[in-house]
Amino acid sequence: MVTETIELITPVLAVLVSLVASVLILASGKYPNIREGWTFLAAFTKFGLVMSMLPLILDGKIITYTIVEMLPNLPIAFKVDAFGMLFAIVASFLWIIVSSYSIGYMRTLKEHAQTRYYFCFAIALSSALGIAFSANLVTLFLFYELLTISTYPLVAHIETPEAISAGRKYLAYLMIAGVFLLFATLVVYHYTGTTEFAFGGIAGLELLPKTMLTILFAAFMIGCAKAAFMPLHAWLPAAMIAPTPVSALLHAVAVVKAGVFTAVRIILYVFGVDLMQASNLWLYMAYFVSITIILASVYAMRQNNLKRRLAYSTVSQLSYVVLGALLITPHGITGGMLHIPYHAFMKITLFMCAGALIVTANKENISEMNGIARQMPITMLAFTVGALGMIGMPPVGGYITKWFLLLGAAELDNMILIAVLLVSAVLNAAYFFPVIYVAFFKKPDHELEYKEAPLTMLVPIVITALISILIGVWPDAPGMFLDIVNIAVANVTGGV
Amino acid sequence: MTGFDIIINNLPVLTVVIPLIAGFLTTITGWIDRRLCWYWVMLTMFIVVLITSSNLLTVINSGTIYYHLGGWKPPFGIEYVIDLLNGFVCIIIAFIGLMVAIYSKESVKKELPGKTIPFYSIFLLLITGLMGMTITGDIFNFYVFLEISSLTAYALIAMGDRGDGLVASFNYLIMGTVAASFILLGIGYLYAVTGTLNMADMQNILPDIYGSKVVLAALAFFMAGFSIKIGLFPLHAWLPDAYTHAPSTASALIAGLMTKVGVYAMIRFMFSVFTPAFVIDITRMTEILTWAAALAIIMGSVFAIAQSDIKRMLAYSSISQIGYILLGVGLVNVIGMQGGLLHILNHAFMKCALFLVAGAIFYRTGIRNIHQFQGLGKKMPVTTIVFLIAALSMIGVPGTVGFTSKWYLALGSIEAGQWIFVLVILVSSLLNIVYFWRIFDNIWFGNPHEKEHIKRDEAPLTMLVPMVILAFLCIFFGFFAYYPLHYILEPLSNTLLGIMP
Numbered sequence: 003m004v005t006e007t008i009e010l011i012t013p014v015l016a017v018l019v020s021l022v023a024s025v026l027i028l029a030s031g032k033y034p035n036i037r038e039g040w041t042f043l044a045a046f047t048k049f050g051l052v053m054s055m056l057p058l059i060l061d062g063k064i065i066t067y068t069i070v071e072m073l074p075n076l077p078i079a080f081k082v083d084a085f086g087m088l089f090a091i092v093a094s095f096l097w098i099i100v101s102s103y104s105i106g107y108m109r110t111l112k113e114h115a116q117t118r119y120y121f122c123f124a125i126a127l128s129s130a131l132g133i134a135f136s137a138n139l140v141t142l143f144l145f146y147e148l149l150t151i152s153t154y155p156l157v158a159h160i161e162t163p164e165a166i167s168a169g170r171k172y173l174a175y176l177m178i179a180g181v182f183l184l185f186a187t188l189v190v191y192h193y194t195g196t197t198e199f200a201f202g203g204i205a206g207l208e209l210l211p212k213t214m215l216t217i218l219f220a221a222f223m224i225g226c227a228k229a230a231f232m233p234l235h236a237w238l239p240a241a242m243i244a245p246t247p248v249s250a251l252l253h254a255v256a257v258v259k260a261g262v263f264t265a266v267r268i269i270l271y272v273f274g275v276d277l278m279q280a281s282n283l284w285l286y287m288a289y290f291v292s293i294t295i296i297l298a299s300v301y302a303m304r305q306n307n308l309k310r311r312l313a314y315s316t317v318s319q320l321s322y323v324v325l326g327a328l329l330i331t332p333h334g335i336t337g338g339m340l341h342i343p344y345h346a347f348m349k350i351t352l353f354m355c356a357g358a359l360i361v362t363a364n365k366e367n368i369s370e371m372n373g374i375a376r377q378m379p380i381t382m383l384a385f386t387v388g389a390l391g392m393i394g395m396p397p398v399g400g401y402i403t404k405w406f407l408l409l410g411a412a413e414l415d416n417m418i419l420i421a422v423l424l425v426s427a428v429l430n431a432a433y434f435f436p437v438i439y440v441a442f443f444k445k446p447d448h449e450l451e452y453k454e455a456p457l458t459m460l461v462p463i464v465i466t467a468l469i470s471i472l473i474g475v476w477p478d479a480p481g482m483f484l485d486i487v488n489i490a491v492a493n494v495t496g497g498v
Numbered sequence: 499m500t501g502f503d504i505i506i507n508n509l510p511v512l513t514v515v516i517p518l519i520a521g522f523l524t525t526i527t528g529w530i531d532r533r534l535c536w537y538w539v540m541l542t543m544f545i546v547v548l549i550t551s552s553n554l555l556t557v558i559n560s561g562t563i564y565y566h567l568g569g570w571k572p573p574f575g576i577e578y579v580i581d582l583l584n585g586f587v588c589i590i591i592a593f594i595g596l597m598v599a600i601y602s603k604e605s606v607k608k609e610l611p612g613k614t615i616p617f618y619s620i621f622l623l624l625i626t627g628l629m630g631m632t633i634t635g636d637i638f639n640f641y642v643f644l645e646i647s648s649l650t651a652y653a654l655i656a657m658g659d660r661g662d663g664l665v666a667s668f669n670y671l672i673m674g675t676v677a678a679s680f681i682l683l684g685i686g687y688l689y690a691v692t693g694t695l696n697m698a699d700m701q702n703i704l705p706d707i708y709g710s711k712v713v714l715a716a717l718a719f720f721m722a723g724f725s726i727k728i729g730l731f732p733l734h735a736w737l738p739d740a741y742t743h744a745p746s747t748a749s750a751l752i753a754g755l756m757t758k759v760g761v762y763a764m765i766r767f768m769f770s771v772f773t774p775a776f777v778i779d780i781t782r783m784t785e786i787l788t789w790a791a792a793l794a795i796i797m798g799s800v801f802a803i804a805q806s807d808i809k810r811m812l813a814y815s816s817i818s819q820i821g822y823i824l825l826g827v828g829l830v831n832v833i834g835m836q837g838g839l840l841h842i843l844n845h846a847f848m849k850c851a852l853f854l855v856a857g858a859i860f861y862r863t864g865i866r867n868i869h870q871f872q873g874l875g876k877k878m879p880v881t882t883i884v885f886l887i888a889a890l891s892m893i894g895v896p897g898t899v900g901f902t903s904k905w906y907l908a909l910g911s912i913e914a915g916q917w918i919f920v921l922v923i924l925v926s927s928l929l930n931i932v933y934f935w936r937i938f939d940n941i942w943f944g945n946p947h948e949k950e951h952i953k954r955d956e957a958p959l960t961m962l963v964p965m966v967i968l969a970f971l972c973i974f975f976g977f978f979a980y981y982p983l984h985y986i987l988e989p990l991s992n993t994l995l996g997i998m999p
């Protein structure tokens with residue numbers, strides 16, 4: 003399939019917007035309202051810029067822009083294709099939502115160092131978009147590292163020894179991963195003379211000896227520790243010590259999705275469908291992530307802290323995305339890619355609900371939440387929507403991605419993977435239903451009065467919950483995620 | 499011939515003569531008014547920067563410059579030769595010298611009251627020595643300048659911390675003299691067998707007598723001598739003390755330049771006095787060098803982790819970084835060589851910036867212990883951000899200069915089939931994270947409530963400007979490394995390795 007390429011500076015602007023905003027945020031630190039004004043302005047501008055590229059992408063075109071040739075033959079360049087667009091839309095749209103939520107959360111709790119918080123948040127968003135638009139591995143690595151560094155202050159935000167040690171853990175895992183990613187990038191460059199992503203995979207890699215190829219793939223996958231594969235997941239629950247908006251946007255969407263995004267990029271755009279199939283690497287890795295899918299759900303059941311339970315749920319769900327890409331059938335890939343936005347909307351709803359519970363009721367543990375729905379009915383309804391989506395019950399979006407994944411696994415006649423998907427759905431139910439049960443049906447310890455979180459928090463929660471339903475009842479709306487994913491899948495599978 | 503022509507024709511020698519004369523005239527300027535010294539040194543360094551830039555441009559455009567001192571043709575007279583290699587190193591010396599000179603104003607006033615005049619005089623003489631070592635094409639003349647730079651460095655270090663500075667200087671003096679003796683012996687041996695002191699001549703004559711034990715011994719002496727001068731692990735013992743106890747300004751200058759010029763000399767002797775064939779195939783010196791460098795990279799970083807004095811930590815980090823340069827050179831392929839040479843530039847920016855930051859913090863707070871850095875982020879925001887950028891660059895985060903050289907070095911190692919060195923480079927960047935990140939944590943995190951009361955108290959402007967410029971360059975060349983690589987380092991690496999592109 004021939005795709006038309008257009009040179010356009012828009013992706014650069016979309017990435018730069020929040021970098022510029024970060025400087026302005028820093029400069030207006032003394033005036034909280036102006037400072038948050040910058041955040042909103044940047045968030046809307048960013049989303050607008052991203053959306054302005056959507057018609058071109060839906061037209062089947064690709065947008066490229068080379069910023070600078072950093073080293074001879076090694077440009078820092080952007081290439082916007084359907085898959086990158088998918089991640090960019092999710093990240094930039096949810097930034098608007100979470101910005102509103104952040105204001106409610108941070109001000110109600112009177113958090114310290116809010117300027118640093120918004121500053122780092124803006125840089126993290128630039129990095130996420132940079133990852134989405136990267137045209138090659140080196141550009142991706144640049145933003146990958148920037149994302150790690152800029153989110154460290156957010157994890158260590160409360161600055162207690164506990165938070166600092168969680169931050170160190172975060173850094174240790176992700177920086178070591180970065181080294182593996184760099185190593186793999188070097189190897190690819192050494193053997194092929196390029197690091198640019200290509201729809202069928204980078205040409206020349208198929209000539210590598212089998213052992214080298216396996217080592218390379220392993221190094222890449224370790225490099226994607228942001229995707230929180232077990233046993234490289236421990237940083238994610240530790241990072242839950244961060245303020246909830248950070249957990250919501252960064253550790254349910256931007257950072258972890260950057261990880262799975264990178265993993266999928268590597269599987270489909272560096273190695274390519276044919277090479278994955280020929281080398282059988284897809285099967286080993288699929289079994290490997292299956293372990294994560296099951297085990298993380300089991301871990302999730304054992305958590306009493308709601309945010310940690312959600313974190314383990316994220317660990318499990320992230321591997322769905324990678325599993326989808328590994329199935330290397332059009333249906334499987336569709337399921338995997340589609341799970342990026344779908345999981346994002348559902349999980350961010352869940353996290354924002356958890357944050358609302360902290361702010362309004364000061365409750366973090368599930369065991370303390372008896373009958374909490376009487377106090378916060380809207381929040382808990384939204385929570386239920388998100389949870390149903392996770393389990394895969396219609397009409398909330400989650401069932402669609404699971405359906406595609408099952409189709410993909412069925413096409414391959416692989417009973418083990420089908421079983422994994424089904425067992426996982428049961429496990430999801432096993433750790434989400436108790437929360438719903440406790441909140442709605444257990445008798446509260448004392449009388450609770452209706453008291454919801456501030457509107458700046460409640461509105462975002464309702465919006466994402468509604469979108470989670472919308473993408474479930476009308477997934478094939480024109481220009482929505484399924485459309486974009488279809489183009490991306492056609493790209494990588496050669497238009498089947 | 500007009501006066502202007504005379505200046506233009508004599509530019510190569512002016513790089514050495516101007517700081518030499520200006521160094522002595524500093525005494526007179528200081529005698530008129532002590533405060534004039536700073537302006538005088540700045541002016542001198544600025545002129546030197548212009549001259550070295552002009553020299554480098556000439557070399558890039560029209561090839562190597564040969565200058566005969568006093569009109570005496572070699573092998574009788576002294577020849578100055580400026581090619582891409584020393585043109586590149588000279589401009590680094592001049593530029594870092596200028597940055598440190600700007601910075602020195604307040605620092606010298608506070609740390610060295612009453613020693614302003616001798617300090618600036620010696621400062622310029624040190625630059626003279628370094629320039630001379632770099633620019634000369636005559637190995638005995640090289641030795642003379644080596645001694646000038648060494649003696650001035652001993653003096654600068656001795657001006658530092660009362661007591662400790664003297665001891666450090668004395669240690670350095672002993673080690674430096676041993677090194678210089680080795681080098682002098684090497685020069686003597688080569689003179690004995692070739693009858694010439696001109697490097698180019700020597701390179702022509704030597705290949706016929708490579709079998710000679712004298713030539714082998716000379717190479718061994720040179721390598722031993724230079725290894726001490728650049729503090730190659732395990733011959734580094736003098737270096738941490740010298741860097742730690744020197745005055746802040748001197749630390750920045752010496753750490754940024756002295757070892758670089760030593761490395762330059764090592765490269766020059768290996769590839770332009772001897773030939774690539776001799777050091778690569780016949781003696782396999784480069785291979786030995788890579789292993790020594792790998793050891794230095796790891797051990798330097800490990801020792802750095804154990805330090806709590808920031809200057810001492812940076813000194814150990816220098817030991818590790820010198821290893822990067824030598825590793826790149828020792829790999830003897832074009833990519834690795836480019837990485838090594840590029841790291842001379844990059845490390846000069848990063849390490850100089852870091853030492854300047856350490857000096858600025860010491861200037862404002864009197865603190866050098868990193869465990870007492872709490873709250874500095876609020877007190878000195880600009881200084882600490884410069885520190886952040888330079889440190890991230892040391893770690894090798896992409897978008898900074900550290901990444902570009904790391905990329906080339908690792909790629910060069912793969913090219914050479916030495917996977918173990920790839921591992922060394924990557925592990926070392928992790929170790930860098932370990933010792934820099936704890937400082938970040940101290941600067942920006944911990945005790946949020948105490949920080950409320952800290953007032954902003956930034957370093958003076960003359961200190962901030964050079965630091966910010968260096969930090970900017972750390973990022974600028976992180977994205978635009980293409981230019982030095984394409985115009986200077988790639989042709990240079992080809993020439994050094996004797997490859998016709």
